Structures are given as C-alpha cells and as structure tokens.
Amino acid sequence: MVVAVALGVVGLYWFQPWKLWQNETIDEALPTVAPGASASASPGAASPGAGAPDPAAGPQTVAQGTLISHEHATTGKVKLIRLADGSLTLRLEDLDTSNGPDLRVWLTDAPVKEGVAGWRVFDDGKYLSLGKLKGNKGDQNYPLPPGTDASAFTSVTIWCDRFDVSFGAAALKA
Secondary structure (H helix, E strand, O other): OHHHHHHHHHHHHHHOHHHHHOOOEEEOOOOOOOOOOOOOOOOOOOEOOOOOOOHHHOOEEEEEEEOEEOOOOOEEEEEEEEOOOOOEEEEEEEEEOOOOOOEEEEEEOOOOOOOHHHOOOOOOOOEEEEEEOOOOEEEEEEEOOOOOEHHHOOEEEEEEOOOOEEEEEEEOEO
C-alpha cells in the first residue's frame, strides 16, 4: 500500500495531469526596447541585418512563421522582431496550446516536420532556450541574449523538456 501511494505521488509530480485543465493567458505588449536597455544601445551585436538601428523606425519583423501542432494542438504566430535599440525579441502572438510540465521556448536549427516525425527533432542539433513558456495562451515576448546570431536558427518550438517532445513549432522565414 505504501509503495502504491509513493508511486502515485511520483506519477502525479512527473506528469502533472492537472495542467491539462489549467490555462495561463499572457497578454504582453510588444516592447519598444529590450528590458534594461535604451534606444542608444550599441548596434551590431545581434544578427541578422546590418547597420545601425534606427530608433525612429520602431520594431521591425526580421522573420516570422505559423505554429503547427505536434504532440498537442498548437496554433499561433511567431515573429522575430528587431527593436529600435537593435536588440532582438521573439514574439508569440495568439498562442493557443495545451499547458504542460516544464514547457520551454526554443530557437533551433532543426527543420519543422509535420506529424509525429517532427515531435523529437529539435534537440538533435543547435538550440537556444529563451526560457520557460510564460503561458499557454496569448501574446508574449522572449528577448534574445545580446550577441545572438539569429541567422543560425531556422525554427521555433514549444518544447516539453520533461518528456523531450515538441508541443508545436514554426519555421522562421525572412
């Protein structure tokens, strides 16, 4: 009996099934400059693109894509945006996916594949974790670390680190 209870507790912790019924909606506005930065930040650290940032130009979309479903039904748009200070932010818009344990937002160099074939490819190559998924619904921003060469990444995935599987992904197109 004690062993069964212990296994039940471990199973509940590991799978966290209650998250399937919990939604977290985030509604972040598009930032105008990176957190802690100013419009006079030094240009050229982040790629793609060249030249000094133009603060008057405002945010510019560098690449974008549409999320497709993998392990869980997932919809929304992904945009890689250069802010007025030259920094880059990944923006998820109208995201709608399942909640789950240990979900992350990754930039990757993996191709986006439809169906089961695409569920587990994103940790096979180069990837950059932008942090925990803030919510499974809504609009949210993930700043890229200064100096990140965004041209090295061709896709975005909502990655479940606990089970090494993609909930959904998008190919980034200029």
